[in-house]
Amino acid sequence: MSNSLKIRPIVEAASMSTRIYEQLKAAITAMDIYDPDANLKLDERGLSEQFGSSRTPLREALTRLDQDGLVKILPRRGIIIVRRTKPEILEMITVWAALESMAARLVCEVAGDDQIAKLQQLADTYDSTQVEQHMSEYSDDNIRFHSTIIQLSQCELIAEMTDGLFRHVRAIRRRTIHEKDRAQRSVRDHSRIVKALGKRDADLASRLVREHTMKLREHVEQNVDLD
């Protein structure tokens, strides 16, 4: 045993409004906002009561969510959780493609071989022949693969920006049709991407990443129906 005091850093108590903001964000992210029966209306006074606070910090949280684009505040009409239209979702995927493509380029420059090896591991978790049996898990690991690329790029801003995009895109995944072919192709794409990163071929890697994500765009455009 150590002979020194074991001090854990004081968890800096977040302000009430910040905690409310985070809780609401998590709650909105978790719910299926594209369910036609979903209740998208928020009640300021009711919520402030539930959180045991006054309206002021709650309103600050809502302002931030509004700024994030998660809710829309309509003066004297109410606060609603926003549903993205299909064109908006497609734009998000396009931007995602642009950012991750650049991230791949950066990875080629700054990542260590060991880090790329870890990426390899993520890509190899699933064999393309057995993906179909583990679709639900694959979905998460798929996201993990992509966000790992972004992490390895060491570009904090790209990480921030894609974080918001993932949140929205994830929400409509429940509405996507899972073709088995797509999953298999996805696994193969990942493998190719890792290989390009390993060879430090920035042009190839960024192209593959872009094309891979744009395939998703195509898929959503053709197979996802909101409303």
Added chain:
Amino acid sequence: MSNSLKIRPIVEAASMSTRIYEQLKAAITAMDIYDPDANLKLDERGLSEQFGSSRTPLREALTRLDQDGLVKILPRRGIIIVRRTKPEILEMITVWAALESMAARLVCEVAGDDQIAKLQQLADTYDSTQVEQHMSEYSDDNIRFHSTIIQLSQCELIAEMTDGLFRHVRAIRRRTIHEKDRAQRSVRDHSRIVKALGKRDADLASRLVREHTMKLREHVEQNVDLD
């Protein structure tokens, strides 16, 4: 004369907080925040008095500015206008490159020939030999060229995201050294970009745009000194 009343819809007045938000954003954008003598501290109570409002709408505006990353609210310490660090600026330029590069790709697909012609016009305004004499105007036209590409991509999201980036990058332009060589090369780059767009060569156009912006990144990295 018509026999019916001619009524025009009441222009819905923006809320106090929104107007304050916009004014503050414009004011912060306009000032030189990297001037060592700049006063970066904001006073809630003082400002609310200046705006002739109470603290509440002002605080909402500040919350939004905080969310935008323009100011930082430090509990019980004050509100300060944030200065970007050099690494942050470099990341912004990188993201800008990624987004505009994708925009160029989209332009190849969706823009009409007439629109590209208009872009050509912007690019041709300056001859590479006479740019040096009109540096200040060129600076604005330069931005105009790039934001036009983004407009023509018809991707609203890219437009939004780059808008915030431009705001920050523009702020440090006052601190950049204007080498005449750079301006000349810039003009030539623009010309090449337009040509690629005209030929609908998406790969080439996106590459040129990316390289062009990354040159700026390089330039800022080597020649701009904040603090």
Added chain:
DNA sequence: TCTTGGTATGTGGTATGCCAAGATTGTTGG
């Protein structure tokens, strides 16, 4: 039954006041 003005209610916007926690200044004991 249908139209229509009135009214009650819901909802976000704003004003104001108090509080707690840093920051600052002043004071005192060594």
Added chain:
DNA sequence: CCAACAATCTTGGCATACCACATACCAAGA
């Protein structure tokens, strides 16, 4: 003269009250 402590000021966080506008409901008249 200076360090340490205390009083005071500053400043953002929060609670509460009231307002203006949107909406829904209702009743009276056609």
